[in-house]
Amino acid sequence: MKIGTIGTGFIVEWFLTAVEHNENCECLAVFSRKEETGRALADKFNVKKVYTDFEEMLKDEEIDFIYIASPNSLHYSYALKALEAGKNVIGEKPFTSNVRECQELIRLAKEKHLFLFEAITTIHLPNFKRLKEKIGELGPLKMVQCNFSQYSRKYDQFLAGESPNVFTTKFSGGALMDINVYNTNFIMGLFGKPKKINYFANLAHNGIDTSGVLIFTYDGFYAEAVGCKDTKSHNMAQIQGEKGYMLIEGETSRCRQVEIHLNDREEVEIINDQEDITALYYEMKDFLKIVEAKDYDACYKLLDYSLSVCEVMEAARKDAGIVFDADK
Structure with a gap:
């Protein structure tokens, strides 16, 4: 996984800690509307790139996964744009605001044969x-x-x-x-x-x-x-x-x-x-296993659960x- 993140709150820091503790994944870029907040997060986790333009981050061919931890109502629009750009997506809980948005993201992920995960620790x-x-x-x-x-x-x-x-x-x-x-x-x-x-x-x-x-x-x-x-x-x-x-x-x-x-x-x-690691470590571990095996059926089974x-x-x-x- 080569990941670009959206958001700069504490949940993103927990996510980046989980990335650090899992093999075969790394964060290549962070997106923030403000350069200073994005740079502070990137420096803390040794991330090389900072974007203030989401469309530009989506053009980055090195990135294959987008992690979304924006305010709840924006989960859908960011995920939709990422999927349309051919990026796999990990969306923080709650996955979307409503059923209509959830169904549309699942439809698009399956249509484009992309991975789409809800980041729910439990x-x-x-x-x-x-x-x-x-x-x-x-x-x-x-x-x-x-x-x-x-x-x-x-x-x-x-x-x-x-x-x-x-x-x-x-x-x-x-x-x-x-x-x-x-x-x-x-x-x-x-x-x-x-x-x-x-x-x-x-x-x-x-x-x-x-x-x-x-x-x-x-x-x-x-x-x-x-x-x-x-x-x-x-x-x-x-x-x-x-x-x-x-x-x-x-x-x-x-x-x-x-x-x-x-x-x-x-x-x-x-x-x-x-282990005494951030709870997000275990969801990332499961996601990596699914991605490495190219097990889309397992991914889509999780999506069925997220929809329910x-x-x-x-x-x-x-x-x-x-x-x-x-x-x-």
């Missing part, structure tokens, strides 16, 4: 994959709970009357898209698409959700996902079955450690197969009455 984590293998030990499931709450410094700006991107419908922000998306992927990565979805959101004056609770209805059990950017909490996930429960400490974006508590065992089984998540997220927004500018 489903690629070794600890997540292990708990998925062992979940049957819990017997019939009854309840799943997730809480990912992180008080945002941008919320203080929002309360002061400013309009940070993450708290506007213009940029497809909100707690669901920014933070509860991880809980959604945790739940759907284990159990697939729910029979029903409901979203009970705390809506601000501008119609954006600053926090909320998603309820997933499955056959025989419910899953609850709490995501907040206006409060903080102890972050965790818990899966409860008739024969025991699993406790996942920390954010569902990282799944730092899994505890398995079974009714007929006194000893608690601890699972931690992850997008459909659930859009249904949740509709249930709560949240409308993005991108929907109009």
Whole structure:
């Protein structure tokens, strides 16, 4: 992979750290609208090229992958241009603002025989994959709970009357898209698409959700996902079955450690197969494996999954009455 990046926020730094720790991939260029911010990022990670014109970066024949970490509402337009230019794409979560945009990108990627990935950490984590293998030990499931709450410094700006991107419908922000998306992927990565979805959101004056609770209805059990950017909490996930429960400490974006508590065992089984590297390392590792094998079927299977998540997220927004500018 010869990568060009879009964006200069902390998530791009995590991504570039993941690139440094994976073989057979490197970042050749960064794009930023401001030369100084692009240069600062490039210098920190020893990247040679800085572009302030996206069209010029797309003309760079050395680059074969574009990584997109712009504000949510811009994911689609950047990905569309990159695919049209013949570049493979890695798009940060949330993949797109809505289902229509997601479907169009998938159609174009398949038409041009290009790789297109959603950068969502949860489903690629070794600890997540292990708990998925062992979940049957819990017997019939009854309840799943997730809480990912992180008080945002941008919320203080929002309360002061400013309009940070993450708290506007213009940029497809909100707690669901920014933070509860991880809980959604945790739940759907284990159990697939729910029979029903409901979203009970705390809506601000501008119609954006600053926090909320998603309820997933499955056959025989419910899953609850709490995501907040206006409060903080102890972050965790818990899966409860008739024969025991699993406790996942920390954010569902990282799944730092899994505890398995079974009714007929006194000893608690601890699972931690992850190195102390940024969580993005593991998604990059999976993407590289797929690209090196030229396994387009595996890529498109992941895209089918991303589309199903997008459909659930859009249904949740509709249930709560949240409308993005991108929907109009």
